[in-house]
Amino acid sequence: MTTQAKDLAENINRFYDAAMFSDRLINYYGGSDYTNFGYWTDATPDAKAACDALMAQLLGFIPEKKGRILDVACGKGETSRYLSTFYPAGQITAINISERQLSRGREIVPGANFMLMDATALEFPDASFDAVVCVEAAFHFNTREKFLREAARVLKPGGHLVLSDILTSRRADEDHQRRIGDNHVADLDEYRALYAGAGLAVDALVDATENCWRGHYRHMVNYAHEALLHRQVTRSQLQQSLDIYYERAQYIEHYLLVSAIRR
Numbered sequence: 001m002t003t004q005a006k007d008l009a010e011n012i013n014r015f016y017d018a019a020m021f022s023d024r025l026i027n028y029y030g031g032s033d034y035t036n037f038g039y040w041t042d043a044t045p046d047a048k049a050a051c052d053a054l055m056a057q058l059l060g061f062i063p064e065k066k067g068r069i070l071d072v073a074c075g076k077g078e079t080s081r082y083l084s085t086f087y088p089a090g091q092i093t094a095i096n097i098s099e100r101q102l103s104r105g106r107e108i109v110p111g112a113n114f115m116l117m118d119a120t121a122l123e124f125p126d127a128s129f130d131a132v133v134c135v136e137a138a139f140h141f142n143t144r145e146k147f148l149r150e151a152a153r154v155l156k157p158g159g160h161l162v163l164s165d166i167l168t169s170r171r172a173d174e175d176h177q178r179r180i181g182d183n184h185v186a187d188l189d190e191y192r193a194l195y196a197g198a199g200l201a202v203d204a205l206v207d208a209t210e211n212c213w214r215g216h217y218r219h220m221v222n223y224a225h226e227a228l229l230h231r232q233v234t235r236s237q238l239q240q241s242l243d244i245y246y247e248r249a250q251y252i253e254h255y256l257l258v259s260a261i262r263r
């Protein structure tokens with residue numbers, strides 16, 4: 001069934017608020033507040049390290065880490081906490097559509113500004129940020145195109161937008177409860193064109209499907225089986241988690257790392 005625009009935010013918040021505050025996910029992320037696939041190599045020890053590595057990859061695209069930065073779809077604030085190792089907290093603004101997640105962000109990054117806001121309708125003046133970061137969320141937006149235009153508008157000329165993003169099959173975008181068909185992008189040419197249309201010059205577009213999605217998949221599947229071996233989950237709980245991953249394996253086409261500069 002096609003998800004209607006009005007149901008989208010509700011479906012997204014119901015899913016993430018339940019998952020992100022569950023002991024199971026908090027344990028998986030080593031007690032941290034991340035919720036993303038991370039960036040994996042053979043040497044990556046755990047999910048928290050993978051998520052830090054993903055942030056390091058994205059921030060590596062920003063040559064001078066200074067001025068004001070906006071963290072779009074900040075989840076529970078762990079991405080902002082990572083930003084606070086480079087930027088003073090007072091220079092960090094973070095937005096999300098879940099008040100519950102924002103409250104956690106306020107606890108873990110005191111001094112940063114956490115605001116309830118939709119990525120596609122940013123309530124900031126033009127040219128008010130030096131950089132914008134968005135980790136693993138644009139595939140939920142209604143639409144990515146509107147978000148890119150908003151990001152370009154709030155960026156100062158020469159400012160960087162850096163993000164990780166996922167492209168999924170048309171059918172999955174149309175049928176999935178937490179995505180909307182209008183946000184579907186057919187291929188990388190169409191994806192690049194969205195940035196150009198928003199006034200953003202793409203200076204890096206890295207296909208990180210192997211390091212991010214597949215790395216996370218392998219780790220998560222192992223982790224889930226270990227949990228069964230140690231009787232921390234029941235067989236039906238294991239099956240439930242694996243089903244989500246088997247399904248994702250059918251529809252995730254690209255995991256992308258992107259850096260774009262406001263013209």
Ligand SMILES: C[S@@+](CC[C@H](N)C(=O)[O-])C[C@H]1O[C@@H](n2cnc3c(N)ncnc32)[C@H](O)[C@@H]1O
Pocket residue numbers: 012013016033034035036072073074075076078079095096097098101117118119120134135136137140141142
């Ligand atoms: C996979 S989580 C990523 C969270 C965080 N960036 C991280 O890496 O830990 C996706 C996040 O996108 C947020 N989100 C989804 N749609 C949004 C929208 N339209 N505007 C702002 N945030 C949104 C969700 O609430 C959720 O926190």
